[in-house]
Amino acid sequence: MSDSKPIALDAMGGDHAPHEIVAGAVHAVRERGLPVVLVGSPRVLYEALADHDATKEIPIVRAEEALAMDEGALASLRRPRSSIAIASHLVRRGDACAVVSAGSTAGIVATGRLRLKAQQGVLRPAIAVALPTRPHPTLLLDAGANAEVKPEMLVQFGHLGSAYAELAFDIARPRVGLLTIGSEAEKGTKLVKRAHELLHASAGIHFTGNVEGYDLLNGASDVIVTDGFTGNVALKTMEGAVRYAFQQLKETINDHPAARLGAFLQRSRIRDLHRRLDAEAHGGAVLLGLNGTVVIAHGSSRAQGISAACRLAADLAAGGIVTRIGERVAASQRSNKRR
Numbered sequence: 001m002s003d004s005k006p007i008a009l010d011a012m013g014g015d016h017a018p019h020e021i022v023a024g025a026v027h028a029v030r031e032r033g034l035p036v037v038l039v040g041s042p043r044v045l046y047e048a049l050a051d052h053d054a055t056k057e058i059p060i061v062r063a064e065e066a067l068a069m070d071e072g073a074l075a076s077l078r079r080p081r082s083s084i085a086i087a088s089h090l091v092r093r094g095d096a097c098a099v100v101s102a103g104s105t106a107g108i109v110a111t112g113r114l115r116l117k118a119q120q121g122v123l124r125p126a127i128a129v130a131l132p133t134r135p136h137p138t139l140l141l142d143a144g145a146n147a148e149v150k151p152e153m154l155v156q157f158g159h160l161g162s163a164y165a166e167l168a169f170d171i172a173r174p175r176v177g178l179l180t181i182g183s184e185a186e187k188g189t190k191l192v193k194r195a196h197e198l199l200h201a202s203a204g205i206h207f208t209g210n211v212e213g214y215d216l217l218n219g220a221s222d223v224i225v226t227d228g229f230t231g232n233v234a235l236k237t238m239e240g241a242v243r244y245a246f247q248q249l250k251e252t253i254n255d256h257p258a259a260r261l262g263a264f265l266q267r268s269r270i271r272d273l274h275r276r277l278d279a280e281a282h283g284g285a286v287l288l289g290l291n292g293t294v295v296i297a298h299g300s301s302r303a304q305g306i307s308a309a310c311r312l313a314a315d316l317a318a319g320g321i322v323t324r325i326g327e328r329v330a331a332s333q334r335s336n337k338r339r
Contacts, residue, residue: 012066013103024306073110125289161223177221283312
């Protein structure tokens with residue numbers, strides 16, 4: 001196992017907590033060699049670890065409170081000793097390298113902002129989600145942290161996303177697109193049109209212009225920026241469309257013998273496609289712009305999804321994502337002062 005700082009895993013957050021979260025932690029430790037500390041109720045977690053004969057492998061940090069999946073941002077204030085709050089505190093004091101949680105997104109964002117604070121110069125942290133495009137994923141942000149934004153925030157999202165794409169996808173000069181209703185510069189709301197002007201003039205961002213909804217999965221951009229309301233709707237729409245498509249494919253295969261034969265012959269390709277489009281396989285979303293690495297796993301994550309989220313968190317923390325974002329934001333501010 002690695003000697004690096006552990007990942008603080010919120011064991012009480014998620015639709016299938018704590019048992020699937022614990023199973024994911026065990027997989028991350030045993031199969032991926034990642035150090036993990038579970039945060040939550042010691043009694044419950046000890047029993048769950050005992051089911052995997054892992055009580056001596058993974059430490060537990062006590063947190064008697066937990067945010068429910070239907071609780072919003074204010075819950076972070078009402079429950080200062082929640083499992084996500086304690087996990088964030090471990091990162092803040094340097095006892096963990098990253099936070100992973102499958103809990104309430106609103107609660108994670110609010111707690112992260114409260115406990116870890118925004119990095120110097122960052123106007124608002126943003127949720128970044130990797131879309132399954134080829135040859136590498138496309139990053140969409142904001143995917144839900146900020147329903148209302150200012151043009152300057154969208155520019156900064158471009159910097160946050162570019163830093164992520166450089167580190168995670170090894171893209172030297174990420175192409176940044178602005179999500180709106182037309183490719184022309186004058187298309188969109190006042191917010192979008194002003195953001196287009198600022199992105200075009202921003203040093204350090206390779207802005208390639210506006211993109212539309214059908215561009216999300218065609219690899220036209222490496223990073224796509226938008227407000228959190230639009231981004232979340234777009235993301236949920238794509239997830240629903242993928243589920244619908246696979247359900248229709250399954251029904252078609254089951255209804256026709258010839259289709260079943262074709263599916264059998266192409267089963268490896270179908271499995272590969274399913275894995276590529278599976279949200280859990282990518283590890284989850286990342287809350288960028290805080291003084292700490294925070295990965296938000298899908299609320300319905302099972303063990304494999306939690307393990308993948310831990311891998312993503314460890315890679316980003318080891319790659320210095322917080323430092324890279326800080327350097328980009330500082331450089332953009334110096335450039336703005338010179339103009």
